[in-house]
Amino acid sequence: MVRPPGNTRLKSARVAAGYHSQQALADALGVGVRQVRRWESDTPPWPQPEVGQALTRILGQDLESLGFPPPGGAQVDRGRRTVLAATAAAVGLAAVPTQAVAVQPASVAADFENVTRSHRRLYWSVAPATLHPAALSHATLGCALLPETAGQTRQRTAAALAETWLLAGRIEFFDLRDAARAQQTLLRALQAAGEADDPLLGAAVLAHTAFIPGWAGDRDAAVERMVAARTYARRGPASVELLAWLDAVEAECETRCGHTRTALHLIQHAEDVIAEGSEYGSPECPEWLDWFSLVRLAAFKGNTQLKAGHLPQARETLLEVLDALEPSEEKQRTVVLGDLAAVEAAAGEPEAACGYAVRALDQLERTWYAMGMDRVREVRRALVPHQHERCVRELDDRLYGWSTTVSALAR
Template sequence: MPRPTGNAALKAARTAAGYRSQDALAVAMTRAAPTLGIRGLSVGVRQVRRWESATPPWPQPDHQKVLTHLLGQGMEQLGFTPPWGATAARETSSRRVPTGAPAPGALPPIPAQAPATTHPASVGRHCEEVARAHRSLYWTVAPSALHAPVLAHARLGCTLLSETAGITRQKVASAVAESYLLAGRIEFFDLREPERAAETLTCALQAAGEANDSLMGAAVLAHTAFIPGWAGRREEAAERMVAARTYARRGPASAELLAWLDAVEAECETRCGHTRTALHLIGHAEGLLGAGNEHATPEWLDWFGADRLAAFKGNVQLQAGHHLQARESLLVALEMLPPESDKQRTVVYGDLATVEAALGHPDEACEAACRALDQLAVTWYATGMDRVKEARRALAPWKNEACVRALDDRLYDWGTTVSALAR
């Protein structure tokens, strides 16, 4: 049951170490991080407050390192419970992760023999089936509705890890990794909770390690790069991408996976203002997709293909000021997107609206933005709404035009406004 008084162990350790307030500990952690070789770490009082709550989240690896350094105790002694439950942590020194990547934390030991409570081999298959179903539902079900069951399935899998062995345990771990990855995607792209997404993706990496799935590890690490990349922290994002590429080399990475890694890095570079580098990466990704290779694309990699690469390319060209080329790329993406890619379609329409505004075509821009809003009314996607708002800002010179006022009526009608505030 939740501790009604919060995480008393952490509070006691903090006080004993001389940090009388949560803010004092946050400041001390931020200052201590560089001395431990951790760059770009900034801890706020809100984060410390969450750790001292009745249900503290499992800290990220860099946070763990600083906490244990300052307070002189292990994570479980500080009142934290690993994502896998209160089990003895396995030594993870042999699982080295490249600098800048979230390192695995406390993991449940793989039983040397069958655990006391075992489940049949079908359990692994059933866990994979549920993860597969959630993966398909993501494209059409409201993210706020899907998030809870996806996270619940991941936590159920964590329990089953200590009650399974052999290939069954590996299948359960694979399902857990995919579920945590999907939950992290929802938290970052749909719910706009990057801090929470970072914690969830760390759990996904731990599970991928249990499954010994380096390609899933590469996918998780690349998703972690979005977090600093979107915040403009280029060096940190680049380090995460080095880690992702390192993991990809350990497995039979398909051309699609390798091209997606290029696309992720390109988006991070674009967000950090380095569009020339981003365009080079997009060109390399196109070459990879065109050449292909003998390796099959993982089933879970359902968020990328030639259509998505065209959308990535159009966005980079837009940010680089290559508006005519961006329009061409975005129109190609719209033609290629399959019917079930409604979320991505909102993003493409939003970018197309911004392109048309930049070209001085307010009517066409408003038409594209309204098409994005039509889709957002059916399937909400925070990233898509962000692109529509970017387009509206680009339309500021025509704010008194009838088409822009009609767009505002759509953008700020009762349903859209309440939905945006609620989410």
């Protein structure tokens, strides 16, 4: 017999909040682990008032959103209402009816997936402030559609919805620099991946959540989330690309937290994983994993070499990346140019540093990317000892021109 999935809403929220075991949540609430097991079963009992309040406080959602059917006989039809519908109501979107809903045809999944796929491609060229509301609107549609589907149609719709929330979260974190909002959006993506029973997509979402504490220098929290991401990936089977990307994410977090030696070991492991997969074969790479490649891995490596002070190696790596980037990889190009500028600034070559920084600004005028602008600003701070030189003043003229300044402040 197939084992029931249990209360996936509560499980997803627990993991996203950092409680990676039932025992950890039980300890936080001061209850027995047996009680948590009952809550995560297919028929979770309504918690006692005090415990229920503590549960909603530490997980950030109301009890119905966490998968508990209301007491007093007001049983919610679990096949009709999902955590995603509850999430939509919680954030002020249109309410989803719980009774007499229509049953959507199987074609709805393919239609919804097509728009998700288009948004994925548009991310690389469309301004984030333009694409973000479109992705959120598409997610709202998915929240409305999901309760009206069943079986494989429901699973495919949920997976596409998870990817849409993931895209929105990526824009919020990498482009709009709103980590708090991204955290909540990625939680919705994880819950949708749970509805789809897609552990690889869940691994991708969890790894993205690791960026948030990693950027803030909270190494322990980043490592915990990467442990969860790798756990989900083991349920795959995961492709070598996904496994290597998980190494790269953890390397990025380690670099941000000052552990460059560990980061370089992780990148070496990622390179070995890809080489071994190329030799012996690997499961197919997920279609949605379009933000990673061998070139992107090399870009991670070049940045880590830079932060480790290995300037000749970083210069060589980053120049090779710059040559290998496809014309469509405009956002990544600004980051690489910024890192090359940082290499030259650290090497005491202000003219070369300014040259790369100006090229990055040229690219940013065509395709805005907050991460790229951050790189340029870091370079300018590194050039303070040379700020009276002509090349630096010319960089300032570009960096603080009307169009660049207004664009930066508007975002």
